[in-house]
Amino acid sequence: MSSLMEENMEMKIMENSTAEKDYVVSLKDLNVYYGDFHAVDNVNLNLEKNKVTALIGPSGCGKSTVLRSINRMNELLPETKVEGEILFDGININQAKVDAVAVRRRIGMVFQKPNPFPKSIYENIAWGAKINGYKGDMDELVENSLKKAALWNEVKDKLKQSAMRLSGGQQQRLCIARTIAVEPEVILMDEPASALDPIATGRIEELIFELKENFTIAIVTHNMHQAGRISDYTAFFLVNNDRKGHLVEYGVTNDLFLNPKDKRTEEYISGKFG
Numbered sequence: 001m002s003s004l005m006e007e008n009m010e011m012k013i014m015e016n017s018t019a020e021k022d023y024v025v026s027l028k029d030l031n032v033y034y035g036d037f038h039a040v041d042n043v044n045l046n047l048e049k050n051k052v053t054a055l056i057g058p059s060g061c062g063k064s065t066v067l068r069s070i071n072r073m074n075e076l077l078p079e080t081k082v083e084g085e086i087l088f089d090g091i092n093i094n095q096a097k098v099d100a101v102a103v104r105r106r107i108g109m110v111f112q113k114p115n116p117f118p119k120s121i122y123e124n125i126a127w128g129a130k131i132n133g134y135k136g137d138m139d140e141l142v143e144n145s146l147k148k149a150a151l152w153n154e155v156k157d158k159l160k161q162s163a164m165r166l167s168g169g170q171q172q173r174l175c176i177a178r179t180i181a182v183e184p185e186v187i188l189m190d191e192p193a194s195a196l197d198p199i200a201t202g203r204i205e206e207l208i209f210e211l212k213e214n215f216t217i218a219i220v221t222h223n224m225h226q227a228g229r230i231s232d233y234t235a236f237f238l239v240n241n242d243r244k245g246h247l248v249e250y251g252v253t254n255d256l257f258l259n260p261k262d263k264r265t266e267e268y269i270s271g272k273f274g
């Protein structure tokens with residue numbers, strides 16, 4: 001474990017005693033339906049500023065659905081209905097009058113499979129900024145974004161090269177750099193390391209640590225060790241007998257892993273099912 005991670009462990013223990021929380025996102029009674037299928041049942045969950053919140057649970061319990069609701073990506077899927085409040089900086093963004101594209105600019109997303117554009121490394125970063133009418137120095141923005149995503153040193157001499165020629169781990173860091181470039185406040189990550197080898201995964205985990213200084217992060221992961229290593233808070237989801245996904249337990253990661261309140265959490269984290 002790196003010293004950075006050890007430091008974070010200590011921080012996490014100290015945070016246990018902190019009463020006042022600064023929530024950037026609060027989900028209130030979130031329900032999501034795919035057609036007639038009620039996929040997510042009444043979820044209440046907060047994302048604290050500059051913290052990493054991990055969403056864990058067995059396959060199909062609604063983790064990705066909850067994550068996609070936060071920046072209104074679900075509504076891009078046909079016949080999807082999202083009910084409840086999604087408070088972002090205190091405003092309910094789950095309303096037709098709120099511009100979903102503007103929401104996605106402030107709440108960025110990184111997907112399971114790296115999905116760079118078939119363009120140069122430079123263009124991958126500059127694209128979003130250009131669309132948003134960025135007026136600053138583009139070279140500087142590209143460099144800073146790549147630095148923040150811990151990729152600059154590997155690509156600084158080949159910015160004109162196609163992003164498709166990078167390794168999977170480099171592509172994922174490029175996608176993170178692309179997300180950072182438009183300066184979101186929140187970054188949603190849907191199993192961002194599951195397609196990567198252990199070394200590339202380690203780099204992404206280190207990066208998530210560094211990013212939380214500037215961003216609030218929610219990450220879906222199947223890897224409980226990863227959730228334990230990188231997150232400050234963990235939310236554990238399960239499906240009911242009627243297949244609805246719901247939140248079983250949420251808390252400080254150390255507490256949830258070492259001292260779960262719900263028997264089902266304990267069984268899941270001890271590998272009895274999942």
Ligand SMILES: Nc1ncnc2c1ncn2[C@@H]1O[C@H](COP(=O)(O)OP(=O)(O)OP(=O)(O)O)[C@@H](O)[C@H]1O
Nearest residue numbers: 034039057058059060061062063064065066077245
């Ligand atoms: N586009 C969709 N249309 C219909 N049903 C969907 C759609 N996306 C997800 N579902 C269903 O909603 C439920 C929750 O899916 P979701 O992908 O959110 O779960 P998950 O916990 O992220 O799963 P996994 O860990 O396997 O990725 C599942 O029963 C899934 O089949």
